[in-house]
């Protein structure tokens with residue numbers, strides 16, 4: 203497996219075929235390709251993002267779009283299905299299938315052993331640069347914690363148990379704080395222990411992630427002196443026990459925990475201060491964060507993820523698109539990218555990787571020969 207990656211051939215894992223039934227405007231779509239780069243072009247509303255959504259659904263069992271985008275099931279249909287043949291370097295080929303009806307999302311897989319390992323070991327990992335990547339750095343800390351935790355989870359499956367334990371302890375501690383503090387003392391010791399465990403996992407991932415991010419950021423002058431700063435959720439100068447003691451009164455007044463891993467955050471900083479970035483620059487930073495995380499995952503022996511790049515060109519100048527594209531192609535992960543068809547596609551074809559091009563129109567996806 204490593205040999206193929208190191209030799210730089212185009213033989214990488216990823217999607218080999220994708221069938222979509224009744225997902226938004228994609229009523230019946232079949233795409234078969236072994237290409238390491240899949241480029242979908244088409245006009246607005248053609249269904250390009252929906253194609254990415256189908257792959258994301260397979261990997262994560264949910265969509266990346268907000269509920270405001272409306273129901274996933276095509277109008278007039280009661281069930282959607284997405285099915286893919288996937289090749290992994292370690293396990294060869296297998297099928298993943300997701301179906302959704304009124305009762306929610308069901309994930310089916312063949313061979314069934316792929317299911318036994320749990321979500322962390324599912325054969326399909328995706329890394330998304332979405333239609334609004336800025337929300338990761340500009341939005342709620344909750345989004346960043348989820349992003350960070352997914353990154354940790356992929357390198358350290360034991361993190362899932364610690365995470366679940368933390369959520370249970372936090373819920374109990376908060377319940378005790380809400381009713382005036384009776385029983386809080388009972389939950390402090392487990393809270394301290396699970397907080398320290400969670401921080402240790404996160405910090406170890408962030409150290410590597412930051413190193414990769416700084417390396418990648420060298421290619422972009424506005425990010426040159428920037429780094430990834432992780433805030434564990436309580437001051438670096440004190441232990442979590444000390445912080446709990448200090449904010450005990452306030453926690454009782456507010457009725458919930460004010461410190462701990464549930465308050466962790468990260469950001470792109472320069473000289474310790476949050477860097478102010480334009481929309482385009484923020485998009486670059488988020489793309490680099492994804493690429494950096496992928497490098498960490500690969501270095502820890504993970505299968506390459508599939509990069510889903512939704513309209514990479516929007517808000518970016520041509521040189522920047524070219525640089526990001528080169529970095530993406532150098533990662534040797536499979537890339538599925540969308541673009542609005544009015545722009546020249548030369549940037550995307552200028553790499554040594556095979557590109558399979560498809561045109562998306564009125565919910566149909568057709569190969570461009």
Ligand SMILES: Nc1ncnc2c1ncn2[C@@H]1O[C@H](COP(=O)(O)OP(=O)(O)OP(=O)(O)O)[C@@H](O)[C@H]1O
Pocket residue numbers: 225226227228244245246247248249250251252253271272273274275276277542562
């Ligand atoms: N449940 C649904 N049933 C049928 N059609 C839907 C449903 N939900 C969304 N759509 C339509 O499906 C299309 C999907 O658009 P999508 O966001 O995938 O387009 P896109 O090609 O990425 O466009 P853009 O370049 O504008 O981002 C839209 O035209 C939308 O109106």
